[in-house]
Amino acid sequence: MNDVPDPRANGSTEILAAEDLRKTYGDRTALKGLTFSLNAGRVLGFLGPNGAGKTTSIRILTTILRPTSGRFTVDGISSDHPEAIRRRIGVLPEGLGFPKQMTAFGYLTYFTQLYGRPVGEARRVATVLLEDVGLQNRAHSSIGSFSHGMRQRLGIARALVNDPAVVFLDEPTLGLDPRGQRELLRLVQRIAKERNKGVVLCSHLLSEIEGVCDDVVIMNAGSVVARGSVAEVVGATRPELDHVVRIRVPVASIARTQELLEVFPGVEGDVRSEDSTGWLDVKLHAANGSGPDESRVRNDLLESLIRADVPVLGFDVGGGRLEDVFLRLTAEAIR
């Protein structure tokens, strides 16, 4: 393990690096070679369908599980030293439980002390973190009286008590209402940007991951199927998903829009619609190729709809979203 380079030695800001991590349970392989890295101040989205190996990966990286083979470093510390790594990571596990009788302040003070801080400093850290996550007014309320969103925020505060270099958040927005999700994701971004932490975010909410994450690792059946910055991953997959445009119109206008589109030059075949939502899938002729020609077709198509007084509520270029990439790359598992 001594040959694992210390990423900080050459001035790099790489704080998490995994190299060919594998995990097997008897005959079953849960993880087939996970390799990626994360720099300080960035948020990495960890995506994949159920059973893809996300939780196994997170548990290995947080030292809860030992890999069958492979290695990783956290803030320059080798995976040979799990106790030292635990001092440099913060984790919000999925479905975390809380002692309901404890107060939020007592809970954070307790965990801060478990990281070796004196009680006075632990209380100060607890006070500041409660303010950071917006729970300062409920500091002395018992956790049992907290809503799910408040508990999630408290869980994030607990993950920060040791001033970690890397924070792992496993499905932090699960079960939250839209406002709660937005607030929590904003908090995640602040942790990365203001505190210069690396954040690994596991989530199924692809649209929100796309808005928050800088980098992404997509897993399927234990393997990494894509990794890089969000733009890189989307860009690399996009040519295969091009030639599709999604247009949203009022449900009452679906039939008329379909008629217009099906006679539009450059549109291939029938225009499919989702009657309940008003989304129409429009496939463009591949013969138009990609690049400027196809952009022109898309622009003309939109212009013709506007001229025909069709109220366009949404216009998406196929393959332009992380969700499209995710669905394509994980299609096999879903099938």
Place this chain on the structure above:
Amino acid sequence: MSQGLALAGRSEGATGRTIPAWWLIFKQEAVEMWAGGRVLRFLALYAVLMSVTAYLLATNNDLKLVTMKASVVVAVTSTITFGLFIGLVIGAESISGERERATLEPLLLTPSGHGQIVLGKFLAALSPWPAAFLLSVPYVVTLSHRDPVMWLALFWGAVLGSLLAIAFVGFGLLVSIWSDSSKISLFVCLLVYAGLLIPAQLPTEFLNSPGGVAVSAVDPLESASRLLTMVVDEGRPLSQAWVYIVAPTVMTAVIIGTLFFYSARRVRLTAE
């Protein structure tokens, strides 16, 4: 807000005394158990059982069905038997219960060694025993009519009870470490507890036979009862009863050794 985030960072110049993780965990668990009312409920039930036992013993003593010394021995034996039950149940639930409540993972993620986590929980589960023993003192004093034999009974009750309490709490924790469900760990512990009480229900003729003596010497609960009978009731010297302290001592040593030197290091998020 950003200032707040910066303030929460590590302070290199932190001063003050850091507290060992085992003590923090012990304190937290003990507060939760005592202030949460769990231990108090157990102790209330214990007091009821002890009251009923003491009442029956006092009545029998008045009717000359049982001697004063014998009733003191039964009271101390009951103290041990009921008192151990509390520690066993709390120990059996301590790790598997945390698994069920999904509160174990944050503890395992701290740099505290697993041995410290187990030690903290072990001491917390042991904490009701001294209270249970103290609760039994008035019953023993009353039944002994302040005869000096009460001191002997209380001394041996404290020694044997503490030895067995350590063993039973340790056993509960051991089972809990290897179980994902509190129901299963409680079931296993209660099965073993009931099994150890069986010799006490066997006929006196059998217990006085060589086979019975062997069973009594192996069963730590029956050993404790025998030792109390010989030393307190029959007034025999310890040199004649020492064999009955072997089983509780060996049981305690084996369980504590296994718990702290083998199983504690293997505490995992799920039982393996």
